[in-house]
Amino acid sequence: MIDIGLTHIALPVSDVEQSIDFYSKYAVMQVVHRRIDAAAGVAVVWLSDRTRPFVIVLIQTDSVHPVLSPLAHLGVGCKSREYMDALCDNARHEGLLVDEPKDSGYPIGYWAFLRDPDGHTLELSYGQEIGFTMQEQPP
Numbered sequence: 054m055i056d057i058g059l060t061h062i063a064l065p066v067s068d069v070e071q072s073i074d075f076y077s078k079y080a081v082m083q084v085v086h087r088r089i090d091a092a093a094g095v096a097v098v099w100l101s102d103r104t105r106p107f108v109i110v111l112i113q114t115d116s117v118h119p120v121l122s123p124l125a126h127l128g129v130g131c132k133s134r135e136y137m138d139a140l141c142d143n144a145r146h147e148g149l150l151v152d153e154p155k156d157s158g159y160p161i162g163y164w165a166f167l168r169d170p171d172g173h174t175l176e177l178s179y180g181q182e183i184g185f186t187m188q189e190q191p192p
Contacts, residue, residue, distance in 0.1 A: 056106050061099070062127065063110040064173055065117045069096045071170045072111050075149075076100050079140055079167060079175060080129045082109065102129075119172030123151065126166065126174035134163055134179045141165050141177065 066072040086099035099108040131137040144150040152166040162180030
């Protein structure tokens with residue numbers, strides 16, 4: 054099968070292992086591919102939550118200028134509000150919580166912003182209902 058549609062986003066990172074730890078903990082993602090790029094000689098890692106053919110490509114670099122910072126961000130849906138609150142508590146304790154959780158009602162839901170190790174923004178959410186919204190729209 055050939056991949057079509059949105060398949061990945063690439064992020065420059067200063068420490069690939071630190072970024073793997075962050076996205077594993079806060080976005081339930083795991084490494085599905087790892088290599089040293091032959092041309093550039095840098096570490097490249099693909100992370101996936103294995104729910105769809107989409108990966109975050111982490112590319113190690115010497116200098117990172119955060120590309121994704123509020124309002125530009127990656128969004129991850131959480132399995133429950135309680136689970137999201139627990140992640141936000143951890144992020145708050147680690148100094149990574151940028152915006153406290155808030156409920157913006159339908160269709161936005163309950164959400165919060167976190168900062169990854171390089172300053173990129175990750176949104177945690179519960180109740181955004183993107184899947185339901187898409188099903189309601191004709192192709």
